[in-house]
Amino acid sequence: xxxxxxxxxxxxxxxxxxxxxxxxxxxxxxxxxxxxxxxxxxxxxxxxxxxxxxxxxxxxxxxxxxxxxxxxxxxxxxxxxxxxxxxxxxxxxxxxxxxxxxxxxxxxxxxxxxxxxxxxxxxxxxxxxxxxxxxxxxxxxxxxxxxxxxxxxxxxxxxxxxxxxxxxxxxxxxxxxxxxxxxxxxxxxxxxxxxxxxxxxxxxxxxxxxxxxxxxxxxxxxxxxxxxxxxxxxxxxxxxxxxxxxxxxxxxxxxxxxxxxxxxxxxxxxxxxxxxxxxxxxxxxxxxxxxxxxxxxxxxxxxxxxxxxxxxxxxxxxxxxxxxxxxxxxxxxxxxxxxxxxxxxxxxxxxxxxxxxxxxxxxxxxxxxxxxxxxxxxxxxxxxxxxxxxxxxxxxxxxxxxxxxxxxxxxxxxxxxxxxxxxxxxxxxxxxxxxxxxxxxxxxxxxxxxxxxxxxxxxxxxxxxxxxxxxxxxxxxx
Numbered sequence: 018x019x020x021x022x023x024x025x026x027x028x029x030x031x032x033x034x035x036x037x038x039x040x041x042x043x044x045x046x047x048x049x050x051x052x053x054x055x056x057x058x059x060x061x062x063x064x065x066x067x068x069x070x071x072x073x074x075x076x077x078x079x080x081x082x083x084x085x086x087x088x089x090x091x092x093x094x095x096x097x098x099x100x101x102x103x104x105x106x107x108x109x110x111x112x113x114x115x116x117x118x119x120x121x122x123x124x125x126x127x128x129x130x131x132x133x134x135x136x137x138x139x140x141x142x143x144x145x146x147x148x149x150x151x152x153x154x155x156x157x158x159x160x161x162x163x164x165x166x167x168x169x170x171x172x173x174x175x176x177x178x179x180x181x182x183x184x185x186x187x188x189x190x191x192x193x194x195x196x197x198x199x200x201x202x203x204x205x206x207x208x209x210x211x212x213x214x215x216x217x218x219x220x221x222x223x224x225x226x227x228x229x230x231x232x233x234x235x236x237x238x239x240x241x242x243x244x245x246x247x248x249x250x251x252x253x254x255x256x257x258x259x260x261x262x263x264x265x266x267x268x269x270x271x272x273x274x275x276x277x278x279x280x281x282x283x284x285x286x287x288x289x290x291x292x293x294x295x296x297x298x299x300x301x302x303x304x305x306x307x308x309x310x311x312x313x314x315x316x317x318x319x320x321x322x323x324x325x326x327x328x329x330x331x332x333x334x335x336x337x338x339x340x341x342x343x344x345x346x347x348x349x350x351x352x353x354x355x356x357x358x359x360x361x362x363x364x365x366x367x368x369x370x371x372x373x374x375x376x377x378x379x380x381x382x383x384x385x386x387x388x389x390x391x392x393x394x395x396x397x398x399x400x401x402x403x404x405x406x407x408x409x410x411x412x413x414x415x416x417x418x419x420x421x422x423x424x425x426x427x428x429x430x431x432x433x434x435x436x437x438x439x440x441x442x443x444x445x446x447x448x449x450x451x452x453x454x455x456x457x458x459x460x461x462x463x464x465x466x467x468x469x470x471x472x473x474x475x476x477x478x479x480x481x482x483x484x485x486x487x488x489x490x491x492x493x494x495x
Contacts, residue, residue: 045164046164046165046166046167046169046170047169048219049158049159049162049164049170049219049220050169050170050173050174051173051215051219052212052215052216052218052219052220053155053158053159053170053173053174053216054170054173054174054176054177054178055177055208055211055212055215055216056114056117056118056151056154056155056212056213056216057151057152057155057174057177057178058177058178058180058181058208059118059121059147059148059151059181059205059208059209059212060094060148060149060151060152060178060181060182061177061178061179061180061181061182061183061185062181062182062185062188062205062208063090063121063125063144063145063148063185063205064090064091064094064148064182064185064438065181065182065183065185065186065189066185066186066188066189066201066202066204066205067086067087067090067141067189067202068087068186068189068323069186069187069189069190069193069201069333070189070190070193070198070201070202071083071086071087073193073197073198074086074134074137074198077198078133078134078137081134082134083134084257085138086134086137086138086141087141088253088257089138089139089141089142089145090141090142090144090145090148091145091253091435091438091439092142092145092250092253092254093141093142093143093144093145093146093149094145094146094148094149094431094432094435095149095249095250095253095432095435095436096149096246096249096250096432097145097146097149097150098149098150098152098153098428098429098431098432098435099153099245099290099291099425099428099429099431099432100150100242100246100428101113101117101146101149101150101153101154101424101428102150102153102154102157102423102424102425102426102427102428102429102431103237103242103290103424103425103428104150104237104424105150105153105154105157105424106157106421106422106423106424106425107233107236107237109223110153110154110155110157110158110161110223110424111154111158111216111220111221111222111223112223113150113153113154113157113424114150114151114154114155114158114216114220115213115216115217116147116150117146117147117148117149117150117151117154118147118151118209118210118212118213118216119147119209119213120143120144120146120147121144121147121148121205121206121209122206122209122210122213123143123206124140124141124143124144124147125140125144125202125203125204125205125206125209126203126206127139127140127143128140128141128144128202128203129199129200129202129203129206130199130203137202144205147209149428149431150428152174152178152427152428152431153423153424153425153427153428153431154424155174156174156411156414156415156418156423156424156427157423157424157427158220159171159415160415160418160420160423161223162220167415168356168357168358168412169356171357171408171411171412171415172351172356172357172408174411175407175408175411176347176348176351176403176404176408178407179344179347179403179407180344180347180348180403183319183340183343183344183347183403184340184341184344186323186337186340187337187340187341188204189201189204190333190334190337192204235287235288236287236288237288237290238282238286238287238288238289238290240281240286241278241281241282241286241289241290241291242290244274244277244278244281245274245278245290245291247274248271248274248275248278249432249436251267251270251271251274252271252436252439253435253436253439254267255267255268255271256436256439256440256442256443257439257442257443259443259446259447260443260446260447278291279293290425291425291429292419292422292425292426298417299474299475300413300417300475300476301414301417301418301426302475303471303474303475303476304410304413304414304417304430304475305429305430305433306471307366307406307410307468307471307472307475308407308410308430308433308434308437309433309434309436309437310437310464310467310468310471311369311370311373311402311406311407311410311437311464311468312433312434312437312438312441313437313440313441313460313464314373314377314460314461314462314463314464314465314468315373315399315402315403315441315461316437316438316441316442317441317444317445317457317460317461317464318376318377318380318395318399318457318458318461319343319399320441320442320445321380321445321453321454321457321458322339322340322392322395322396323336323340324445325392325454326339326340326392329389329392331389339389339392339393339396340396342393342396342397342400343396343397343399343400343403344400344403345400346397346398346399346400346401346403346404347400347401347403347404348404349400349404350400350401350403350404350405351404351405351408354368354404354405357408357409357412358412361476362409362410362412362413362476363409363472363473363476365405365406365408365409366405366406366409366410366468366469366472366476367469367472367473368401368405369401369402369404369405369406369409370402370406370465370466370468370469370472371465371469372398372399372401372402372405373398373399373401373402373406373461373464373465373468374462374465374466374469375398376395376398376399376401376402376461377458377459377461377462377464377465378458378462379391379394379395379398380395380454380455380457380458380461381455381458381459381462383395384454384455406468409476413475413476414426414427414430444457444460445457
């Protein structure tokens, strides 16, 4: 077995790209930011826009269970994100991004035209795959690009994703009122076509060599993909079913699958799908942990807010107007705050975590019977972490992940967000409702405090985290 050399860097600028890949040689950072933000924001839009049209879908297909319309998207996305990142590392990130946008276009139209609920669920699965690969492909493209303002591009990706997620239910509600739920589900196809056209225009083709069919099967590590994907599906299905019943049999299978994946990847895989050795790097481990903590706490509060507001007698339009404070404050936070590269990821994480903790504390004190102005303040407070935390985590991820596995690690990072969303959704259904907001706020508060604790280290120097570049010997394990 060949050894792997780890070369250290202390600059905030990522190390050189894989020489086998021809990176983009023209185009400004602003154009690249528009191209990558435009492709990745589709995930937030497609993940959240389904919530406001589920009642209409239930009415269109009476006697059916619509739970899997939303769940199918997250199951497919959680499995596809690491796999899409792996393929981006091997065959070229631009190809993966283009393929994903084509899937989004076709799946969105298919969802809008679905004649039955199973057809709609199948379309949502394909949509989840297309959306999931955009983020790891975007970070791999950025890693290969010769732009000096990479932190600005990362900030655009982070902010556009979170704004699209928080505004998607309102946009979907408006579209469904004018054109029905089918129009709302098909609408992302228009944005996908625009994003595809801009991506093809601003991101040049990459000369990633074809490794040959036989070599490709080896480097893809199909056994590792199969075991890790099965473990991810089992965990998500367990979380989805948690509000109805606790399936202990699924939970018992999970450690076995995780153990098999670990043993295979550490000892037998010729080209490991999961970069388990690289995750010994504390920056990467803590970044993934912070990512999971943040989104669990954020989603718990965000999912509880519509029920809380509607329980106070607000109409759907009024709820949308109150929630609009979140993206507005997030944008304002990003405008008035210096870049993460200047202030350091640690401070951005600490300030964002503090904002999340204050929002959770306010929700605990106010409870379900508090004044409406308190709800508006809590929504606004959530805009502070929205504008800071994800951007800071992505910066540490980008500057810490080895160039050769940026896509794979970014895909795993994204899958953790899906798991956090599944856990938050389960908690919201179990202890939610207008009167359960205080209990959910306690959960969010604990997550925020853990996020602050995890942000005190593992973020690197203030002006650029430590970077490790994996350099594998020819023919050896990457």
